Amino acid sequence: MKQHVMGIDFGSTTAKTVILDLKGRMVASRVSHMGAVSGDGVKDSVAGALEDAGLTQADIGRTVSTGYGRRMLDIADKNFTEITCHARGAVSMVPDARLVIDIGGQDSKVISVDSNGLVAQFAMNDRCAAGTGKFLEALARAMEVQLDDMGDIALEATQTLKISSMCATFAETEVISLLAEGQTKPDVLGAVHAAIAARTLGLVGRVGKKGPVVMTGGVARNPAAVHHIEKALGMPLILPETPQIAGALGAALIALDDYRAEHKLAISEADDDAMDRQMAEDKACIPGCKGVPGSMVVEPALPAKGKLGRLLGAIQNNL
């Protein structure tokens, strides 16, 4: 039996890989930018995670993939949709979460989660790239700013402008017009992020607003997006430390469940040896037994004093 499982999120702009041990502890994760066609990014992500964990692919007991490229991966044993994987990953990061907002490169999704951590309902952008990471990428290019700097610049906005088009292409035209009118980059970028928040609010409305709300996906690292979505929702967003890997983590957790279920009657040689050592230390009679507790050891009853006691003592000694 192998000791690790892997989850891979093969997205449109980045590839994410997470490796867990069989106790569910994360031993490595890697995010790589990618060319969707070449698949170089996903190869880099997997290789990097394996290297960080000091493993090879042969050490991985189960691999589950998710994301738009999930079916393209030969190394994946199974694949699941982003909805299932993001919900699973987000709930493991924030166990009491009831709503997951995930804005990735190609789609944005809002997932309502029930008290069992299962998907209750979900909504995704249906028609275009509106409100996704691609939308931000296109506008970053139009405004000649780095994608990673967009959020901080947008937070410097001093006036409220409006981007009315949610089509990435037409929004780009609007942005260029606003800049041509002399509007500042922070103000225009503030409007761009407010537009994303408005779109997200529409998706939230479809599944029902409830909290706590956790935000995952690459856009969760953008402070202006977080600010505007919080403002639109009127609720705080909980941000995991590594929001980008939620889908890969969910995939890895599903892989872990699957691998454990398949091997629930199997025991590795190392585990068997460890169990032997533990039983010896515990003076245990069966695995899991911690030996006979002191409180359960019954000392022989002391002979009662006096004639009757002595008599009983003599009888016991002679028996």
Add this chain to the structure above:
Amino acid sequence: MNISVPHDKRANKLKSTRIAGKLVNDYWQMVWRAKEEGKLICWYEGSAINPFLEAADICWVHGEAYSAMLAARHQEVKAQQAAEERGYMKELCSYARTHLGCAVSNQRTRNDTDTGIAFGPEDDDLSAKLPPPDMIISAYAYCSTGQQWDEMTSRVFGKKIPIFNVSLPWIWGAKKDAGYLRGQEWEETSRYVERQLYDMVKFIEERTGKPYPWDRLRAMMADIRRASELRLEAMELCTNTPAPASFFDWVVSIAPINNLPVDGVVQYFETVLAEVKARVAAGEGAVPTEKYRLFFDGIMNWNKVGWLAEKFARYDANVVAGRYTHMAFWQEPSLINPQDPVLGMAQNYLICPNNHASPILIDLIMGLCEKFKVDGMVIHASRTCRAFTNPQFLIADAAHKRLGLQTSMFEGDVTDESFYKDELLNSRVEAMFEAIDSRRLLV
């Protein structure tokens, strides 16, 4: 992957529906010949007024049916391009755009406006083969585009074609006694439409120059009533598990009940019912393995009928009922009195599923979901048919809150394939199946 998609699994379509394909072909052949045979031609959209026309020996051209036929044969693009060249934008209802493209193509290729006989450089170019109309009748419930579409058609033909309008009011359902097929509003609206249909018959008499043959209409409506009863009986048998037929079989069976010549419609549905009964007896389902039962909300993507049937079969999903098939097309046969059919015809036109206020519509859909014991709902949001998509968020919400159903929405279109993205459907539908599976494990 968790959701199994083996490519060797095929939809087990009803064999009898192949007859529908033949009937459709025969009908359009008849239409293409109609002008040469000296028949009067009426173009119409929306409600099934064709029995009124057929009884009067007028050849009828149903716009949506022609567009759907072109899309099903993947020959719709040429007509759509012709419409766009004329100025009809891509967001316009693609049924209308395709049909208007046919009108434009017809005008371009007509050699002689006096005879109106169409010809084209390519005989297989179906976009130019429709005979031009001698009259237009507009009788569209709910859809505002439908009414404007007829006006647009008239303009394409130089505003020389006489038009008759039948107004089918929206059923608000707001009065205290309102409900499905009941209440003061229902009674008054029914009578209002009935009166207009009698006026429409006078318009037909003016065009033909002959007294209207009421006996023929009565006979036809007796057949339609019987065919509808047979169709509903066959649909009802799909409450069985596995369901013997799917939504896609009923989609293929729309043309016979809705717009083909009435002669033969009873036999068609007798054949369908017999096959469905045989399947129930044999425990044979419409998909090889029925793991999920679904409701389909939305109008059909006509260029994807077979494609979607196969896709859902591969997912072990049987789409057992739908708004488009189960809530339309003479779905209330008991309203039709063959001896005096006009009122019942008016009422069946009024209960086009889009023509109800949302509370009534949603109650009807929830009733079907319960009756057919569905596990989830797949929703097709048609990009250019807002009439159908308007209430879909409300429907999804009700399905989730009232019945605990998972729903999944994808975008497509009635006849414009460019709005359909396969991966978007795959992701959303697979996510729905995964959610259904996880709940089953929990139970």
